[in-house]
Amino acid sequence: MVLRLYNTRTRxxxxxxxxxxxxxxxxxxxxTTYDHSHLGHARSYVAFDTIRRYLEASGLRVTFxxxxxxxxxxxxxxxxxxxxxxxEYAQYFIDAFLEDMRALNVRVPDHMPKVTEHIPDIxxxxxxxxxxxxxxxxGGDVYFRTRKAEHAFGILSHQRVDEIVVxxxxxxxxxxxxxDFALWKRSKASEPSWPSPWGEGRPGWxxxxxxxxxxxxxxxxxxxxxxxxxxxPHHESEAMIAEGAWGVEWSRRxxxxxxxxxxxxxxxxxxxxxxTIREVLKEYPGEVIRMCLLKSHYRxxxxxxxxxxxxxxxxxxxxxxxxxxxxxxxxxxxxxKVDALLARTRQVFRKAMDDDVRTDEAVxxxxxxxxxxxxxxxMSAAEGGAxxxxxxxxxxxxxxxxxxx
Numbered sequence: 001m002v003l004r005l006y007n008t009r010t011r012x013x014x015x016x017x018x019x020x021x022x023x024x025x026x027x028x029x030x031x032t033t034y035d036h037s038h039l040g041h042a043r044s045y046v047a048f049d050t051i052r053r054y055l056e057a058s059g060l061r062v063t064f065x066x067x068x069x070x071x072x073x074x075x076x077x078x079x080x081x082x083x084x085x086x087x088e089y090a091q092y093f094i095d096a097f098l099e100d101m102r103a104l105n106v107r108v109p110d111h112m113p114k115v116t117e118h119i120p121d122i123x124x125x126x127x128x129x130x131x132x133x134x135x136x137x138x139g140g141d142v143y144f145r146t147r148k149a150e151h152a153f154g155i156l157s158h159q160r161v162d163e164i165v166v167x168x169x170x171x172x173x174x175x176x177x178x179x180d181f182a183l184w185k186r187s188k189a190s191e192p193s194w195p196s197p198w199g200e201g202r203p204g205w206x207x208x209x210x211x212x213x214x215x216x217x218x219x220x221x222x223x224x225x226x227x228x229x230x231x232x233p234h235h236e237s238e239a240m241i242a243e244g245a246w247g248v249e250w251s252r253r254x255x256x257x258x259x260x261x262x263x264x265x266x267x268x269x270x271x272x273x274x275x276t277i278r279e280v281l282k283e284y285p286g287e288v289i290r291m292c293l294l295k296s297h298y299r300x301x302x303x304x305x306x307x308x309x310x311x312x313x314x315x316x317x318x319x320x321x322x323x324x325x326x327x328x329x330x331x332x333x334x335x336x337k338v339d340a341l342l343a344r345t346r347q348v349f350r351k352a353m354d355d356d357v358r359t360d361e362a363v364x365x366x367x368x369x370x371x372x373x374x375x376x377x378x379m380s381a382a383e384g385g386a387x388x389x390x391x392x393x394x395x396x397x398x399x400x401x402x403x404x405x
Contacts, residue, residue: 003058003354005051005223006299008156008231008254013356016055016253018222023061025217026052027251029209029226029234030112032069033093034078037100038274039293039304040227040260046290047257047298047359048225049106050399054353057397065216066109067209068094071116071202076191086192087116100277103286105399113212115203119194121211122203125245126183126196134244138174140186140199144206146179149240153179156239156254157232181237183207206237210245224251228258258301275304284309287400288316294359294398315367316400322373323391323404329384334376338383341376342390345369349394359398366394 004013018024028048031041045066055062070090079089094114101108115122126142129135135144146152153161166178182204187193193200203211213221219242226235235254242250262275280289292312296302345365352361373387388404395401 003054004356005253005255006356008256011158014253018060023063024055024222026055026062026064026223026225027209027213027217027221028064028066028109028224029230030067030069031093031097032072032074033090033097034072034075035093036276036278037097038276039280040274041097042100042104042277042289043260043293043298043302044225044227044257045101045106046104046293046399047357048255050294050359050397051223051225051255051298051357052107053397053399054357063111063217064109065111065113065213067212068097068112068114069205069208070094070114071192072205080190096278100281103281104277104290105287105402107399111216113216115208115212116192118208118212118215119203121215122207123184123194123196125207125211125214125241126203129183129241129244132244134241135183136176137184137198140201141174141182142184142198143175143180144183144237144241144244145176146181146240147177149243151236151239151243151249153232153236156236156256159232181206181233183241206234207241209234210238210241210250214246219246219250220248221251223253223255225255225257228256231256257298260302260304262304280309284313285316287402288313291316291363291398291400294400295363297356297358297360299356315370318374319366319370319391319401322370323388323401326373326379326384326387329379329387330381331378333378333380333383338373338376338379338387341369341372342386345390345394353397362394362398366391366398 003016005016006013031037052062052064071086075090076086079086082089126135129144130137130142133145134148135142153159153164164179169175169178183206184196184198185201185204186198187200187202191202193202224235239250242248288309292308295308295312345368348365349362352358352365379387391401392404395404
């Protein structure tokens with residue numbers, strides 16, 4: 001079966017066709033670091049880590065980049081309230097994020113660029129957009145000229161531009177059009193700022209990802225990922241910037257994970273209704289949390305269910321019990337029953353993962369294998385070794401059972 005991945009742009013599952021060099025260039029939008037990460041973040045980064053793992057398990061080489069937005073208005077505001085320098089404040093939550101990801105067995109990306117360490121790249125990109133007529137400067141601010149872009153708002157959110165509700169420009173506004181967005185913002189008093197051809201300032205959010213991703217991956221990307229809330233306006237703005245700067249479609253494939261909702265409302269730091277990763281880690285191991293998250297397909301919206309962790313702990317322990325039993329097996333064997341069970345499990349697992357990385361079905365295949373092994377009375381040492389190898393193989397793709405020797 002051919003690996004097929006859903007493309008938000010086309011709203012279809014499409015075969016993954018690697019570039020001629022066989023390397024997949026994958027970029028996932030990272031966190032804005034002003035608070036501890038919540039389960040919505042966990043879901044996104046576990047999902048894309050698993051996608052990366054499966055691509056590599058399928059024989060592909062992947063260069064994976066995920067950024068940190070370490071300067072933004074909310075960071076500046078929170079840092080001021082805490083009486084700390086903004087960059088020091090952001091770094092604290094970067095360190096906390098990395099600690100959470102290690103606990104969830106999320107592999108470290110190949111590159112993790114910070115916005116504040118890529119200001120020259122951002123400035124160069126903004127200048128290029130101005131030179132090509134896609135941006136304009138007014139009084140120290142620089143705006144993207146959205147009306148010039150062919151890949152306008154709506155290509156991912158599938159809404160018509162004229163349906164986007166915006167307030168008319170107030171008298172004296174520096175913008176040419178209500179939908180134009182900032183690429184560079186002139187600095188305010190007491191804010192971190194950097195020198196630019198337009199005066200002291202800092203970058204706008206949308207242009208940052210283009211500059212950092214292009215530096216490490218070039219253009220176009222093969223996969224661009226993030227939460228479904230990033231489709232509009234962030235990712236659509238990125239698409240317009242790429243068109244203006246390099247004349248290319250920014251990504252061959254766009255992938256977005258669904259929300260975790262809390263009482264039917266999106267879990268969000270900005271809404272203040274979130275459950276942090278470290279809260280749940282106090283009660284359950286990281287791999288159990290990861291397994292629980294993988295029991296839902298990455299594109300689905302799911303309701304926060306604390307019982308999922310309890311149930312998953314029991315299922316996780318059942319797999320470990322069968323691994324322990326397999327490691328000590330020395331019986332007469334089952335006459336091929338275990339081998340048939342393992343072959344069927346691998347087949348179902350591969351079919352599920354080839355179908356847009358259906359981790360829900362993949363985890364279920366692992367559970368079915370565990371139940372089948374529980375019915376086996378006596379395994380041989382060779383069968384026991386095959387069981388351990390199969391669990392390690394599947395687990396390596398799902399990011400589970402990596403403590404198994």
